[in-house]
Amino acid sequence: MLSAHTVGDIRAAEEALAATLPDGELMRRAARGLADSLGLIPAGEVVVCLIGPGNNGGDALYAATHLLDRGVRVDLCLLDESTVHAEGLAAAQAAGAQLVKAPGGQHWCLDAIFGIGARPGLTGKAAEWESWLDHERPYTFVVDVPSGVDVDGATLPGVHIGAEATVTFGTYKNALLADPAAGAAGTVSLVDIGLAPHLPSPSIEAIDAFDGHLLDRALPDERSHKYSRGVLGIAAGSEQYAGAAHLCVAGAQAGLAGMIRFVGSAALSQRVVDRAPEVVAGRGRVQAWVVGPGSGDDAESQLAMALEDGVPVVVDASALQHVPDRFEVPALLTPHAGELAAMLDTTREQVEGDPLGHATAAAQRWNATVLLKGRRTLVAQTGAPTRVNLSGSAWLGTAGAGDVLAGFAGSLLAAGLDPRDAGSVAAYLHGVASVQANPDGPIVATDVAYALPSAVAAFVRGDLA
Ligand SMILES: NC(=O)C1=CN([C@@H]2O[C@H](COP(=O)(O)OP(=O)(O)OC[C@H]3O[C@@H](n4cnc5c(N)ncnc54)[C@H](OP(=O)(O)O)[C@@H]3O)[C@@H](O)[C@H]2O)[C@@H](O)CC1
Numbered sequence: 518m519l520s521a522h523t524v525g526d527i528r529a530a531e532e533a534l535a536a537t538l539p540d541g542e543l544m545r546r547a548a549r550g551l552a553d554s555l556g557l558i559p560a561g562e563v564v565v566c567l568i569g570p571g572n573n574g575g576d577a578l579y580a581a582t583h584l585l586d587r588g589v590r591v592d593l594c595l596l597d598e599s600t601v602h603a604e605g606l607a608a609a610q611a612a613g614a615q616l617v618k619a620p621g622g623q624h625w626c627l628d629a630i631f632g633i634g635a636r637p638g639l640t641g642k643a644a645e646w647e648s649w650l651d652h653e654r655p656y657t658f659v660v661d662v663p664s665g666v667d668v669d670g671a672t673l674p675g676v677h678i679g680a681e682a683t684v685t686f687g688t689y690k691n692a693l694l695a696d697p698a699a700g701a702a703g704t705v706s707l708v709d710i711g712l713a714p715h716l717p718s719p720s721i722e723a724i725d726a727f728d729g730h731l732l733d734r735a736l737p738d739e740r741s742h743k744y745s746r747g748v749l750g751i752a753a754g755s756e757q758y759a760g761a762a763h764l765c766v767a768g769a770q771a772g773l774a775g776m777i778r779f780v781g782s783a784a785l786s787q788r789v790v791d792r793a794p795e796v797v798a799g800r801g802r803v804q805a806w807v808v809g810p811g812s813g814d815d816a817e818s819q820l821a822m823a824l825e826d827g828v829p830v831v832v833d834a835s836a837l838q839h840v841p842d843r844f845e846v847p848a849l850l851t852p853h854a855g856e857l858a859a860m861l862d863t864t865r866e867q868v869e870g871d872p873l874g875h876a877t878a879a880a881q882r883w884n885a886t887v888l889l890k891g892r893r894t895l896v897a898q899t900g901a902p903t904r905v906n907l908s909g910s911a912w913l914g915t916a917g918a919g920d921v922l923a924g925f926a927g928s929l930l931a932a933g934l935d936p937r938d939a940g941s942v943a944a945y946l947h948g949v950a951s952v953q954a955n956p957d958g959p960i961v962a963t964d965v966a967y968a969l970p971s972a973v974a975a976f977v978r979g980d981l982a
Pocket residue numbers: 531532535543544547569570571572573574576630631632633634635636637638639640660661662665686710
């Protein structure tokens with residue numbers, strides 16, 4: 518699991534760690550790690566370092582001494598000569614760095630304007646540097662966090678640096694994992710400065726290939742039978758969106774439940790069973806429900822029916838318009854940004870501008886786990902670190918992919934995972950399966966469903982690493 522922490526928690530941990538170390542040791546570790554991560558810059562090239570007033574600038578100045586040692590040339594632009602990290606500047610200049618008035622002509626750039634001490638938005642000279650970057654597009658590395666982003670909120674309230682790569686220290690920051698800020702960071706690498714023992718529980722987590730154990734308690738064993746593995750009820754699809762029923766069932770069949778019951782019109786049920794003969798049509802006892810994919814006008818009555826059973830429920834698509842005031846059963850709501858905007862009576866742009874804030878608010882508002890779909894899908898639940906999904910690619914933005922996800926998540930819920938694990942593991946494996954189905958190329962939602970069972974197996978075996 519990758520984890521991110523808030524600025525307040527990082528500062529407290531850095532203080533505790535620094536108290537155990539000689540003066541300046543933390544910055545030396547950061548600078549060494551940063552320089553190692555800049556190995557891509559060939560000797561003889563010129564890198565322009567944009568240096569701000571704090572320790573973030575200090576890190577870059579000490580890293581510059583290592584770059585100069587291996588033959589990279591370094592130009593320094595100072596935001597303010599009177600507040601720059603003086604020892605760092607002296608060290609960089611002694612090693613051969615040149616002061617320049619403004620960036621110009623360099624093909625490589627290091628953003629060390631602000632780190633975790635930043636207020637969001639760049640103005641003045643820093644904003645002028647950003648327009649140069651935007652125009653000239655040198656290959657840009659960021660030190661710790663892209664300058665100008667909202668580090669904890671992961672939003673982009675004003676002018677900010679956008680980069681190819683970010684080198685961060687100690688732990689991830691919210692802005693490096695969650696969108697839209699994560700989109701400005703490029704590829705992120707983490708330098709270990711010894712902070713881990715001093716960090717509290719994270720603000721954000723991301724499942725990775727080593728988290729297959731999350732499925733352990735929902736796996737079948739030799740004593741299992743179809744009922745003990747969990748039965749999933751699905752109320753999905755309609756005359757207008759018959760395909761959603763098939764896709765939701767296909768997603769569910771790739772999960773861990775032992776059986777699926779489908780509830781819908783006689784004609785639709787017949788079509789579902791024709792395609793998936795393992796599915797049982799009609800109501801019966803279930804351990805979880807999925808309601809809403811393609812349900813259209815039937816969504817309200819289907820959700821009421823599912824809630825009567827008092828079991829965990831996945832609420833998707835049209836059923837999201839009919840959620841109760843507060844959920845009394847474990848609930849996983851799976852909106853995309855447009856659907857969450859309608860639920861919260863705001864706009865899609867507002868949700869996309871602050872997914873973390875809106876997903877968290879919705880989780881609190883409805884007493885539910887909220888899985889907000891997008892490039893970086895979030896799974897928010899009050900009182901627990903929000904999970905962000907890092908797997909998948911833009912090819913997954915294809916019709917019906919959400920229906921597959923809802924069915925798959927429901928199947929994990931029926932098999933015994935809680936809504937947060939069910940939603941976040943489902944999003945992770947859905948992304949993995951989409952890439953495995955056709956790396957770097959087009960896919961349809963059915964391809965994702967067909968690739969899921971082997972993604973599940975590889976995750977459980979630890980073979981995705
Ligand atoms: N702590 C440690 O032990 C370690 C820390 N490390 C490194 O230190 C970094 C944090 O350093 P830092 O605390 O000095 O903050 P940093 O972001 O460099 O600058 C803050 C200054 O910028 C100013 N300012 C901010 N926003 C602004 C704006 N929009 N426009 C204009 N001005 C603005 C702000 O002004 P103020 O808000 O006070 O008015 C203040 O003067 C961290 O990211 C990592 O790189 C590593 O070495 C590992 C060990």
